Amino acid sequence: MKNTFTASVRENPGRQFLVVEFRHPLRNDTNNRRGKKIRKGLGTADRSEAEMLVEQLNHVLRDESLWSVGALPEAIRRGFDPRVIEIFYADIEPTSRKAKTMREQVLPFPDRSSGYSRILLIGVPGSGKTSLDRQLMGSQSERDAFPPTSVNRTTTFPIETIFRPGNYAAAVTFLSEHETRFEIEESVSAAILRATTDNFERTAKDFLEQSDMRFRLKYILGDYKPEETNDQDPYDDPNQDDFIEDCGFEDDERRKDQEKIEIFVNRIWTLAREYRTKVESEFGNLDSMEADHRSAALDLIQTEAESADEYTSIVSDILEEIRERFNSVTVGKYEKTTTGWPRSWYLDTRDRTEFFTTLRFFAGIASTRWGHLLTPLVNGIRVSGPFQPSWSITIPKFVVIDTEGLGHKADASADLPDHLISMFNEVDSIILVHSAKNAMDFSVGKALEALVSAGQTKKTVIAFTHMDAVHGPNLKGRAKYEHAFNNLRNIVENQLAKSLPSEVIRFVTDHLERNVFYLGKINEVKPEPAYPELRRLANRLESAAPTLRRVIAFPKYNMDHLVLSIREAAESFRLPWRARLGLDILPQVSPCPWQSIKAMTRRYAEGFDDGYRLRPVSNLLTNLNVAVSRFLETPTSWDGEATNEEKRDIVDHIKAVVTDSLAELSVRRLREQPQPQWQTAYGYSGRGTTRDRRDTVESIYSRWVPIPTGVGNVDAEQFLEDVKSKVVAAIDNVRSEVEVQRAQ
Structure with missing residues (x-):
C-alpha cells in the first residue's frame, strides 16, 4: 500500500516563524500506530522559503528508501536542505547528541599530563556536596550564588569547574x-x-x-x-539561605x-x-x-x-x-x-x-x-x-565535577546510574560526601559497593560535612569524629560484607580510615574552624594523580567459576524486577505503579535517558559488576610473586577495565537491541494493558538477560558468551600491559 505521509506549512499564531506539521513514518504515536504527529519550526518567516522546505520534506516522505538512520548519508548526498535533514532524522537517531563533547570542543579540560587532578563529587541530596564545591571555588552566596544550593533537589545536571588563571x-x-x-x-x-x-x-x-x-x-x-493563597511562612528566616x-x-x-x-x-x-x-x-x-x-x-x-x-x-x-x-x-x-x-x-x-x-x-x-x-x-x-578558596594562597590545579544527588528520585533501586559509573575511570579522586548529622543509609552503601566493585577504592575519599551540627551528651571532642566514622564502618562491615570478600572489606576499611575528612560550617563564606581539614583535603586531592607501579605478577582464573558468577548476576537482576512488575513477591521490593512502568517503557522506546527513577540498565550493570568483582577477587593462583598491595593494584586495574566493557554491554542489551520490544510495551492502551505491558517487559528481560540453567538455551548461551568475552578481553588487555612492563 502506498504511503500517505504528507507535510504542510502551518501558521504559528503570535509567533514570527512558520512551522511544518506532518506524521513521522518512523515514530509511533501513543496508540502504537505508525506516524506520530510532529510539529517543528522551520526557522523562517518567509512563506515561499517555507514551502520550498516542506516540498523537500515531502520528497523524503514519498521515498521509503530514505526512511532509516542509515539513509542519512544518502539524504545529505542528494542535497536536501540541512533544516529538512534535521527535522526528519534528528528524532530517530539511536543516541542523543553528546553534550559533553560539545562542552569539550569549546572549553576543553586541561590535559591529564599537565598536573591537574580531576575530582568527582557524589552524595545524597542535602549532604553538602555543592557547598563543598563552593568552598573549593571560593564562591560566595551573596556575590556569586553558584553553584546553586538548596535543602531539596537542586543539581540535576553535571557542573564541571576548571580552576585556572x-x-x-x-x-x-x-x-x-x-x-x-x-x-x-x-x-x-x-x-x-x-x-x-x-x-x-x-x-x-x-x-x-x-x-x-x-x-x-x-x-x-x-x-x-x-x-x-497565603504565601507567608511562619518559620521564614530572612538571614537564611542564599542572597x-x-x-x-x-x-x-x-x-x-x-x-x-x-x-x-x-x-x-x-x-x-x-x-x-x-x-x-x-x-x-x-x-x-x-x-x-x-x-x-x-x-x-x-x-x-x-x-x-x-x-x-x-x-x-x-x-x-x-x-x-x-x-x-x-x-x-x-x-x-x-x-x-x-x-x-x-x-x-x-x-x-x-x-x-x-x-x-x-x-x-x-x-x-x-x-x-x-x-x-x-x-x-x-x-x-581563577577560582581560589579563601583558605588557599594559590589557585589549585583542579577540575571538579559536581553531579546529581544519589537517590535524587525516590528510587525503586539505589543502584548508581550507569552514566555515573562510566565516569569513574575518567577522574583521579571520587569524594563521597555525607552529612554527619544524618545516619548513612542504603544508598551510601550502594555507592561504596559500586566504587569497590569497579576497582576504584584507592580513588575514594569520604568527606563528612555538618560536623558543627553533630550534638549529643555523649558526643564531645573526638567522640563526634568516632561517631561519624563508626557510622561508615557499620555500612562497610555489614552492608558491603554481604557482597565482597572479607580481605577486601579489611582493605576498604583501612583505606577509608586514612582518607576521611571532617568538615563543618562549609555553608559559610569563611569557615575558619574547617580550614585545617579543608587544606588537608586539598593536599590529598592535589596528589591524587595515579602513579604507575611496576607489576611482576598476574592472577590466573578458572573461567568455569565465571559462569556461576554470571548466573548469580542474572538472578540478582531478574528476581527484584519480577517483584517490581508484580509477577513475584519479595519482602523488600514493592510493585511499581502502572504509571511508572509505562513512563519507563516510553523512555526506552524513544531512546531517552533523562535519569528516570526506574533504570534497568543501571540495575544490570551493578549486578554484573558485583558478581564479576567477586570472581576477580578470587584467582586460583598467581603467575609470579607479589605483595598484597601489588596484587590489590592489579585486580583493581582489571575491575576498572571490565566495568567500562560491562557498561557498554548493559546499554546494548537492555536499551539498544530490544528497542522495538520497548515500543510494543509502551504502545498498549485500554483494558488489560497493565498486564500486557508488564508481561512484555518481563519478556524483554527474559530474552536479553536470561538466567542460565543446565538446559540448553540459545539466548542464555549468547548472554554467557557476551559477558564472558568482555571479562576475558579485559583480563587479556591488562595481562598485555604487564607483559610489556616485564619486557622493559
Whole structure:
C-alpha cells in the first residue's frame, strides 16, 4: 500500500516563524500506530522559503528508501536542505547528541599530563556536596550564588569547574528540541491524569513540576498562585539561605506569566474532562470502578487525550513559549540548530560579576526569577576561571565535577546510574560526601559497593560535612569524629560484607580510615574552624594523580567459576524486577505503579535517558559488576610473586577495565537491541494493558538477560558468551600491559 505521509506549512499564531506539521513514518504515536504527529519550526518567516522546505520534506516522505538512520548519508548526498535533514532524522537517531563533547570542543579540560587532578563529587541530596564545591571555588552566596544550593533537589545536571588563571568562561549545553518536547509531554500528560480526578490547583502543580522534581516548568514559565493563597511562612528566616537579589521583574510581567499558565492549564483541564466523559459513557462511572478497572480507565483517558490534535497543539504552544525564553539572555553567544533551537551557549569575560549574574539564567533556582530561568533546559555546565578558596594562597590545579544527588528520585533501586559509573575511570579522586548529622543509609552503601566493585577504592575519599551540627551528651571532642566514622564502618562491615570478600572489606576499611575528612560550617563564606581539614583535603586531592607501579605478577582464573558468577548476576537482576512488575513477591521490593512502568517503557522506546527513577540498565550493570568483582577477587593462583598491595593494584586495574566493557554491554542489551520490544510495551492502551505491558517487559528481560540453567538455551548461551568475552578481553588487555612492563 502506498504511503500517505504528507507535510504542510502551518501558521504559528503570535509567533514570527512558520512551522511544518506532518506524521513521522518512523515514530509511533501513543496508540502504537505508525506516524506520530510532529510539529517543528522551520526557522523562517518567509512563506515561499517555507514551502520550498516542506516540498523537500515531502520528497523524503514519498521515498521509503530514505526512511532509516542509515539513509542519512544518502539524504545529505542528494542535497536536501540541512533544516529538512534535521527535522526528519534528528528524532530517530539511536543516541542523543553528546553534550559533553560539545562542552569539550569549546572549553576543553586541561590535559591529564599537565598536573591537574580531576575530582568527582557524589552524595545524597542535602549532604553538602555543592557547598563543598563552593568552598573549593571560593564562591560566595551573596556575590556569586553558584553553584546553586538548596535543602531539596537542586543539581540535576553535571557542573564541571576548571580552576585556572585568566578570564571567566562558561559553556552551557541544552536539551534538544525533541528532548524538550518529550519533557513537556510528560508534564502535560501528568496534568491530564491529575485533572481527570482532582482540582484545578493540583492540576497546575503537576503541570509545572514533575514528581521527580527534575524538570520544573515553573522555573521557565512562572509559578501558579491563586489569589487567595497565603504565601507567608511562619518559620521564614530572612538571614537564611542564599542572597536573593531584586531581579527587576515587574508585577505586570508576573501577571502575564500567570495568565498564560492559567490558559494552558484550562486547556489541559478541558481536554482531560472531555475524554473522561467519553470513557465513562462507554465503561461507567470512574469513581465506582474496581481498582484494576479504574487504572485501565485512567490509562485509556490519558492515552486518548494524548492522541488528540489539541494535545499536540498544547505541547507545541508551550514549546514555542519556551523557545522565546532563550531570548532573555543577551550576552554570550548561542550555537543553534538549523531550525533555530539552541544547542549550546558560550561566554568569555573578565568581569566576574557579569559572569555569575548571567549564569543564574542557566543554573538559578531563586523564586524571584521563576518565569525567567532556563535551568530545566540545561543538561550540563562547564566553567573555567581563577577560582581560589579563601583558605588557599594559590589557585589549585583542579577540575571538579559536581553531579546529581544519589537517590535524587525516590528510587525503586539505589543502584548508581550507569552514566555515573562510566565516569569513574575518567577522574583521579571520587569524594563521597555525607552529612554527619544524618545516619548513612542504603544508598551510601550502594555507592561504596559500586566504587569497590569497579576497582576504584584507592580513588575514594569520604568527606563528612555538618560536623558543627553533630550534638549529643555523649558526643564531645573526638567522640563526634568516632561517631561519624563508626557510622561508615557499620555500612562497610555489614552492608558491603554481604557482597565482597572479607580481605577486601579489611582493605576498604583501612583505606577509608586514612582518607576521611571532617568538615563543618562549609555553608559559610569563611569557615575558619574547617580550614585545617579543608587544606588537608586539598593536599590529598592535589596528589591524587595515579602513579604507575611496576607489576611482576598476574592472577590466573578458572573461567568455569565465571559462569556461576554470571548466573548469580542474572538472578540478582531478574528476581527484584519480577517483584517490581508484580509477577513475584519479595519482602523488600514493592510493585511499581502502572504509571511508572509505562513512563519507563516510553523512555526506552524513544531512546531517552533523562535519569528516570526506574533504570534497568543501571540495575544490570551493578549486578554484573558485583558478581564479576567477586570472581576477580578470587584467582586460583598467581603467575609470579607479589605483595598484597601489588596484587590489590592489579585486580583493581582489571575491575576498572571490565566495568567500562560491562557498561557498554548493559546499554546494548537492555536499551539498544530490544528497542522495538520497548515500543510494543509502551504502545498498549485500554483494558488489560497493565498486564500486557508488564508481561512484555518481563519478556524483554527474559530474552536479553536470561538466567542460565543446565538446559540448553540459545539466548542464555549468547548472554554467557557476551559477558564472558568482555571479562576475558579485559583480563587479556591488562595481562598485555604487564607483559610489556616485564619486557622493559
